[in-house]
Every structure is written in structure tokens, then in C-alpha cells.
Amino acid sequence: xxxxxVVFLMSLLVFSGVFLIGDPVEMLIAEDAEESDRxxxxxxxxxxxxYYVQYLRFVAAALRxxxxxSFVFEEPALLLILDRMPATFELAIxxxxxxxxxxxxxxxxxxxxxxxxxxxxxxxxxILGFSLPTFWVGIMMIMLFAVVLGxxxxxxxxxxxxxxxxxxxxxxxxxxxxxxxxxxxxxxxKLSLVIRLARAGTREVMHQDYIKFARAKGVxxxxxxxxxVLKNILIPVVTVLGLEFGGLVAFSVVTExxxxxxxxxxxxxxxxxxxxxxxxxxxxMIIVLLFVLINLVVDxxxxxxxxxxxxxxxxx
Amino acid sequence: MNRxxxxxxxxxxxxxxISSAAMADNATLGIRTEPSxxxxxxxxxxxxxxxxxxxxxxxxxxxxxxxxxxxxxxxSWKAINDTTWEFKLRTGVKxxxxxxxxxxxxxxxxNRADNYVGGNSGFRTYTKGKTVKKIDDHxxxxxxxxxxxxxxxxxxxxxxxxxxxxxxxxxxxxxxVSARDFNNGSATIGTGPYKFVEWKKGDRIVxxxxxxxxxxxxxxxxxxxxxxxxxxxxxxxxxxAGDVDLIDNVPAEDIxxxxxxxxxxxxxxxxxxxxxxxxxxxxxxxxxxTDKNGKPLDKNPLRDPRVRKALSLxxxxxSIVKNVMSGVAIPAGQFLPEGFFGRSQKLxxxxxxxxxxxxxxxxxxxxxxxxxxxxxxxxxxxxxxxICEAIGQMFSANGIPTKVVTMPGNVFFKRANGGPKSDPEFxxxxxxxxxxxxxxxxxxxxxxxTYDNAKGLGAANRGRHSDPALDKLLVQxxxxxxxxxxxxxxxxxxxxxxxxxxxxxxLHYQVNTWASRKGLKYQARADERSIGINLIKDK
Numbered sequence: 001x002x003x004x005x006v007v008f009l010m011s012l013l014v015f016s017g018v019f020l021i022g023d024p025v026e027m028l029i030a031e032d033a034e035e036s037d038r039x040x041x042x043x044x045x046x047x048x049x050x051y052y053v054q055y056l057r058f059v060a061a062a063l064r065x066x067x068x069x070s071f072v073f074e075e076p077a078l079l080l081i082l083d084r085m086p087a088t089f090e091l092a093i094x095x096x097x098x099x100x101x102x103x104x105x106x107x108x109x110x111x112x113x114x115x116x117x118x119x120x121x122x123x124x125x126x127i128l129g130f131s132l133p134t135f136w137v138g139i140m141m142i143m144l145f146a147v148v149l150g151x152x153x154x155x156x157x158x159x160x161x162x163x164x165x166x167x168x169x170x171x172x173x174x175x176x177x178x179x180x181x182x183x184x185x186x187x188x189x190k191l192s193l194v195i196r197l198a199r200a201g202t203r204e205v206m207h208q209d210y211i212k213f214a215r216a217k218g219v220x221x222x223x224x225x226x227x228x229v230l231k232n233i234l235i236p237v238v239t240v241l242g243l244e245f246g247g248l249v250a251f252s253v254v255t256e257x258x259x260x261x262x263x264x265x266x267x268x269x270x271x272x273x274x275x276x277x278x279x280x281x282x283x284x285m286i287i288v289l290l291f292v293l294i295n296l297v298v299d300x301x302x303x304x305x306x307x308x309x310x311x312x313x314x315x316x
Numbered sequence: 317m318n319r320x321x322x323x324x325x326x327x328x329x330x331x332x333x334i335s336s337a338a339m340a341d342n343a344t345l346g347i348r349t350e351p352s353x354x355x356x357x358x359x360x361x362x363x364x365x366x367x368x369x370x371x372x373x374x375x376x377x378x379x380x381x382x383x384x385x386x387x388x389x390x391x392s393w394k395a396i397n398d399t400t401w402e403f404k405l406r407t408g409v410k411x412x413x414x415x416x417x418x419x420x421x422x423x424x425x426x427n428r429a430d431n432y433v434g435g436n437s438g439f440r441t442y443t444k445g446k447t448v449k450k451i452d453d454h455x456x457x458x459x460x461x462x463x464x465x466x467x468x469x470x471x472x473x474x475x476x477x478x479x480x481x482x483x484x485x486x487x488x489x490x491x492x493v494s495a496r497d498f499n500n501g502s503a504t505i506g507t508g509p510y511k512f513v514e515w516k517k518g519d520r521i522v523x524x525x526x527x528x529x530x531x532x533x534x535x536x537x538x539x540x541x542x543x544x545x546x547x548x549x550x551x552x553x554x555x556x557a558g559d560v561d562l563i564d565n566v567p568a569e570d571i572x573x574x575x576x577x578x579x580x581x582x583x584x585x586x587x588x589x590x591x592x593x594x595x596x597x598x599x600x601x602x603x604x605x606t607d608k609n610g611k612p613l614d615k616n617p618l619r620d621p622r623v624r625k626a627l628s629l630x631x632x633x634x635s636i637v638k639n640v641m642s643g644v645a646i647p648a649g650q651f652l653p654e655g656f657f658g659r660s661q662k663l664x665x666x667x668x669x670x671x672x673x674x675x676x677x678x679x680x681x682x683x684x685x686x687x688x689x690x691x692x693x694x695x696x697x698x699x700x701x702x703i704c705e706a707i708g709q710m711f712s713a714n715g716i717p718t719k720v721v722t723m724p725g726n727v728f729f730k731r732a733n734g735g736p737k738s739d740p741e742f743x744x745x746x747x748x749x750x751x752x753x754x755x756x757x758x759x760x761x762x763x764x765x766t767y768d769n770a771k772g773l774g775a776a777n778r779g780r781h782s783d784p785a786l787d788k789l790l791v792q793x794x795x796x797x798x799x800x801x802x803x804x805x806x807x808x809x810x811x812x813x814x815x816x817x818x819x820x821x822x823l824h825y826q827v828n829t830w831a832s833r834k835g836l837k838y839q840a841r842a843d844e845r846s847i848g849i850n851l852i853k854d855k
Contacts, residue, residue: 023730028436030360032752032762033771034489037437044434072352073517074434076496084518139549154557155346155550157519157544260545260554262518270546273695275726 003292007285011062014284015055023047024071024275045071051171058281067285068278072271079283081264086166087157088263091255092248094170094183096241099190104237107198108225114203122195129192136257138185145181152177155260182259186252190244197240201233210231234305243291250287341538343836346551346560347846350544354498354515356475356506357428358435359489362750365473366379366845368544369522372475373531375403375422376468380850382588382754382842383655385468386532386777389417389476389507393468395797396457401467403679405454409530411478412505412512419450424479424491433489442470463795465802469753478505509535509849519544523848533849540848555831557582562838564725564846566829568642568698574831581854583830585840586653587644589750591697593690593707593821594763595624596743598780604689604743608717613686616780624679624818628666629673630714631707640702644829648822650756650810657799658806663815665822670714677715685715691732692746696725698826704746706822732778740778747778748826750844756806760790764819782821786812 003153025041042048046057061068067078110119146154158175160167169175205211214224246259253265265281271279351364356372358364369377375390387393390403430443446464456807457468477493481503483765485494497503504512509531510523525535538718543560545551548567552574555563566574566582574580574671595618596602602616617623633647646653647665677683690708694701701722708720722728732747734740751758769776773787774780787811793805813819830838832851839850 022724022726024658024726026729026733028359030437030441030752031361031749031756031776032440033437035769036772038442038775041435041437072436074353074358074436075499080517087518095717121454142550142553142557146559147553150557154559155545155554156559178775257547258550260519260543260547260550262516264547266518270760273726 006292007288010288011059011281011285012055012279015058016051018275018277018280019051019054022275024277027274028071055111055187061196067282070271070279072274072276074277077276077278079288080267080279080302081283081286084169084262084264084267087261088160088249088252088256088265090170091182091186091252091261091263092245094179095187095248095252098183098187098243099194100237100241103191103229104198104233106209107195108202108229108233109184110195111199111202111206112225114199119199123199126192126195129195132188134185134189134254137188138255139180141181141185142258143271152181154181157262182255182261186248186255186260190241190248193244194237197237198233201236203227205229205232231259231305235302238301238305239298242294242301246287246291246294249290336379342541343539343562343848343851344541344543344560345846345851346543346545346554346563346850348544348546348551348565350518351521352436353495353513354501354504355435355493355495356477356498357425357432358436358495358498360437360439360441362844366843366847367521368475369504369508369845370510370540370847370849371504371512372477373409373417374473374475375405376753378472378793378843380839380841381585381655383657385472388473388531388533389422393471395465395467398463398797399461400457400459401464401585402451403456403458405456406531406700407454407601410508411480411530412526412528413478413480414528415478417476417478417507418453418795419456420453421476421479422456423448423450425476426474428477428491428493428840429474431437431490435495437834442473446470463797465754465795465797465799466757469755473752474622476507477503482505483507497634506648507531507535510540513539515826516749519829529565535849535854536852552831555826556834558833561836562830562832562846562851564828564830566831568644568829571642571829579833579834581832581837583832583838583840584644584827585842587655587696587826587828587844588652588754588842589748589826589844590648590651590653590759591628591645591703591746591748592648593823594745594747594779595627595821596740596779598782599739602743603741604691606687608685609685609688616743617680617682617686620680620682621817622676622732623682624821625666626673626676627711627716628818628821629669629676630632630710630716631821631823632664632668632710633665633824634668636703636706640706641824641827644698644827645824646827648824650814650822651749651759652751652754652756653825657749658803658810659756660807660810660815662807662811673714677759687717687719687792688720688744689721689742690744690746691728691742692720692722693725694722694730696728697746697748700746703823733776734778740780742778745778746823747776749776752843753818754842756810757794760786760806760809760813761794764813765790779819781813781817783813783817783819786817786819 029038070077070080106122110122113119142154148219158169158178159170160169253269256263256265268283329498347364351367353361354447356368358468373389377386377388379386389406393407396402426448429439432438445460448460452458481493483493483497483503485492501512507528508524511520511526513524515521523540525538544553551563552570554560597619600616605613605616607613637645649663649665650660652659690704692700692704704720704722708718711718731741732745751761762776764781765773766787767777767780793802796802796805828844832838835854837854
């Protein structure tokens, strides 16, 4: 119920927002087109109608699952976005995996031996991960790995194969070589975040009574770390990463632009510059749904990780 | 050698490097703007016209420098009387599916373009008021009500598709062939030198050589892959990394560095696009013209041609070209650069002459100066915002305190254009105009003819310049079939509208830069298109 309310409110906000900027016809039309052509394009796109009519038409169509046709491509906006979604998800998932697989061990290490030189190095590097702009890091990575060393391609997505009905590129070596740079670029920020969360969590957990008790009981050190500590620091990490994953998908715009990755982020940024309103609106609607969904998944994961959390409300 | 060893050491990863360099007859082009459709009549837009011209044919084609018309699907054309043109069609031409190209295909394509439903501004500007008649399989007549000299130029726009094209669209809409049928390749059957292979939206378009091609265009590659790389630094690094063989729209600030790189060849050519200032010439109280303290004026100095000329003399064009455009522009004194048809031999770019400007201002009664605001887009033309700033400073230094306001094109153009119900919003703007017909009648008609919605004149007359003498000359020129006389009339009209009345102030012509890997070069195109058939081996 609440989610439906959010979606409705969002549709109103987004639609009004894009309605206020500029005139899409000016962006589409050839510069030597005459006024009569202009009027015709306007009519075709339904832009000659007043605002509320346009909105009601949009809502009516949206309820039937049609989010409108792109002004630029004259194809359904939803299909355009879904077409690009696998590319973005692929990138985001690999970035997230990188962040977890590298970030948690590093963070735990830094939390277990906070005074060691290696821990200090890790923490200092994570500051860089936070503070360097994605755009700049992306360009530098291209310069180093593609231009100077020539190890990896600088741009685009590799060949794709069909996997569960989706077009993916991680099944071939060439696909991987295209995926690595943008995924690392996108992961850097999250990686730093995971390191910091894991470190803080580890330091806190290590001083808890149950760890001390486990140790006193003679439980092996590796079991303490891998079971007791890891499980307990995962809760904040999952919360934050869940929300951050939405961010990764929705706003990988910068990475996609730098690496010419054919994902949804680039579609969004190009749609904004050409004022392709249906695509902008459809995109943001999808993102809203995505966030609602992710929140749900995070809640479920909680209950798995921490049995004290129940999905049903506690009656007071 | 070192590089080879590194790769070998990397084992499996090395397999990736079977790229364009290894197979010399394939080309990969990194271009900025993706076409919006494969449907040839969908959108009259530079990137579409460039890409699709390789797949579909036109009756007439421009030479890359836009100075001459080349026979393409038509082998010859002439005006057989005042209102009818005869085009002889090339024989033996076959479509990609093996069917013969005949006059029926021309009639079909012309009608589809003329009656196109949907799309984003198609080619109606070029098809309107023209009737195409088949005489025999390889002859057509195109007639108009009034004499129409620009017929061959207009025929360099509409792309010809097969009248057998079948689609999945609604029967009575665009002959049942919809944009989607072209985008997925099922209806993409042309006569051009290259066949359509695939379009992965947001990523690439792949074309392959058509073995049965007959016509004047070259086929330098077996396969061409166009990758769309919007970000400027990424495009440059893709070239440096060897992932693409050519990039377009080389950023001006990178040109100097690339010039020194011995693995890269730069190709440059002047474009048919002129950058200019347009001034409010129709309001007595112009919204952004003030006195020197920012208070509104009840008189608009910009309506006086002497003031407009004075502004032109305050602009140091050479300095803008050198400092703002990094040398990749040519100072302009009219609509089109050297060598184009209908150009005035008398008009030269105005010199930088502040003393003469002061004198003119005083003569016009504005010796004390006034305040101005210059508006411009900041993402539409090369260095647009920086040009506005430079001009703002030059005006300010010469007694016209000027504010500079720039904004994204998607906001700017609506406000700058106005329309039938609203006036243009600004007082002085920076804009550009690329002449699609390769001669000055298109800018004269659109920018300086009196704004008349019904007649389709002055569609981009954002200053609402209006001069009956010019309108009369223009009508004469637009119906003069004799080339020599028409050229003279157009030159005369330009001299009147720019040289005498300063309806616009021309600044410079853009010079476009392409960069390719060593061993290749690009035949720079004045229409700014980036297409594979102009990427050739450098001897």
C-alpha cells in the first residue's frame, strides 16, 4: 500500500519535473524545419495538449503497463530501458561482488590488527577510494591499462551471449576484458565503504562478551572470526550495500559514460539532454520500483542473518 | 616486441587483442552521436543522414566538401521547362535483396517521405509541393508550381528505399513499413555500398560491404563497426588504445597534443556551419537591453544597423579563433566559407576596429553606450559558452557593459525561438547555422526573411529581422533557374542583409577535426558527417 503511494507520488513529481524543462520539439526538429512541421511533430507527440491532459493520458496508459513511446526513437520507452537493463545489472552486480569479496576480508583484517602497517595502508587507500572522483579514476584507468599498457580494451561492451534469456557478456574472455575496467571503476567507492564498515564492525564485535566467552571456551581463532565475527558484522554491511546496490544500478551514469557502456545510465543521460520525456519518466519509475523491491529483499536478508528480527510486526 | 611478449605472458587475455589492427580491411569508428533510427525518412538529423546514406542511395550526392553535386542514383538532371526537372536514373543498379532499382522505387520513397506520419521532423521541407512522375523505368519528372532551382540540391536529401519493402506496421501508415522494421533490419534494403548487419542500441552499428554495388561511392572496407562514444576523453583514449581507427569531434584542446603523436593522423575541414550573433530587431523595449546601470531603456539601440555594425567591429575574430577555438575555426563575414555557391566576393570578415565602432555608436546617438546581456547555449556548439564570454568581454571593454548567460541547449532554444504565440525571449544570442543545401538561400530564408509562419519563412529568424527589399530579392533568387544569375542574386541579397544591414553578425566557420590511426585519413566533410566510406588509406 505504502509502496503504491510512493510510486504514485513519484509519477506526479517526475512528470511535473520534466514537463517544466524546455521543449522536446526544439531538440528533435531539424534546424531548417518550418513552423508547420514543428506544429505537426508537437501534435504527434501529444505536446499540444495542456499539462493535466498529458498527465492523465500518461497515468491511463501506465495503468495498462504502457509507459509511453520514446520521443526520439518512437519505440516503447519501457522496452528501450529493459533492453539496456542487463548491461547495467551485469556491471552493478560485478562491482558489488568485487566490493564484497575484496572489501570484507580487507576490512576485517584492518579491524583485527588496527595498529599494523598493512591495516593503515588499507585505511589510507580507502580514503582515496572515497575521495577521488569516479570520472577521473575511470579516465586514468583507461590511460594506464588501455593506452599505455594495452592490456584491456578502453571502451564499450564485449560480445554478448544469451544466458537465461538475457544478453550477457561475462561468458567469454573478450566480454570479461571489457567488463573488468568499468566494474572496478564502479566498485571503488563501494569497496572503500565496505572496508570501513567491516573494520568498524570487527572492532566493535571483538570486544563483545560472546567473543571473549568463545575464546575462553577454546574455540579456534579462525572459527571465531569466520563464524562469530563475520556473521555479526554482516548486518550493517548488508543494509548499506542493499541500498547502495540500488544506487549502483540507477546512477552508474558516470562509469557508463566514461567507458561507453551501453547501459541504462547512459540512456538516461542522453534522454535528459534530448528531453526524451517518456524515457526519463519510465526510467525513474522503474528505479522507484527497484528501490522498493531492494528494501524488501534487505528486510528478508536481515531475518536470515539475525534470527531476532521477525518479518511480522511485534504486537505491543 | 616487448608488447608482444607481455601479451603472450598474459595468456588467455591476449586472445582479446584480435582487433581491427589484425584484420586490415575492417574499420572501427568511434563516433559521438548515435542515429535515432535506421528508417531513412524518420528524422532529418546529421547522424542519421550520414549513417543511412551508406545503406540507402540518394538521387544526388554532395562531394565531401559540399562544393559539387555528384550523380548517384540519378546519372543526369536538367530543367526541361520552368517548373519541371528531368532526372535520368542509373541502370543496372540492384537493391541488397537482388531486386532492380527503377523509377517506381523513387516515386514510392518520395511519397513515403512526403506523407511520413510520426517521426521527428522528416524531409517534408524538401518534398513539399513537388510531384514525382514516372516517365519510364529510368526517367522521372519532378514538377513544382513555381520555378524551383534548388531541385538537385533537394534531391541530395531524400533516401531511396525499395518499393518492395515489407513491414509489420499499420497498413495505411508509412506504407506499412514502420521505423521498427528498419531498426531490426528486416526492411533495411537499400542500394548503397554497405549492407546493414545489426544495431545494438547505445553500443554499435555494424555494416558490411555490398558486393553488387554500382555507383560513384567508394567501398574502402569489408566491414565497418560504428561505436558510439559520447564522452570526449574516452573517444580520444579509444583511438590511442587502438580500439578504434577513427574518432570524430576531436576536442579542440586535444588537437595540439594529438598533432605531436606520430601514431595519429589528423584530418580537418571547414564546415558549412557559421556561428553568428542574432539581435532583437523588432521590439522597442528589448528585455535585455538596459542603460549602463541596468535600468530598462524605452528605446532599443539594436534596431539601428549602425549600432549592429559597431558591435561587429568590437569583436576581435582573430583572437576568438586563436584563443577560444584553439585555431580550429575561420573568421566569417557571411553565411558560407570560401568556395561555396552564391557567396559574395565583396564581403570580408569585419576587422577589429574599436575606434570606428565608437564613432558609429556616437553617430547613432549611443555614444555613452548601453547595457546588454548575451545568451547562448553551453552544450550545442564547439566552445559555445566560451565564445559568449569572450564576446561579453570585448563588448564590455568597448563601452557596452555586457552580462553573459549560458544554459543547456534543451532550455535555450525554446526561449530563443519563440513561436506563433510568443516572441523570442532574448535580446542578443549566439547560435550557429549549417546550410543543408550548400548555398546561402537556406540561411537567408530561415534567418533573415521576414518571419511569416504561413509561408514558412524566417523559421529561425530569432531577431525578427525584416526588410522588404531583402524579401523581394530572395523571392527572385528562389525562383531563378539560371545558376549564374541566381548566384549573383544570392550574393547581392547577402551583401544587403549582412554587409549593409547587419541582420546577423557572423563570427566564424567551424573547422571540424577527425583523428585516425597512422596510415589512414579522413576526407573531411563540410556537412560534419562521420561515415566509413570517407575513411581511406593514406598513401
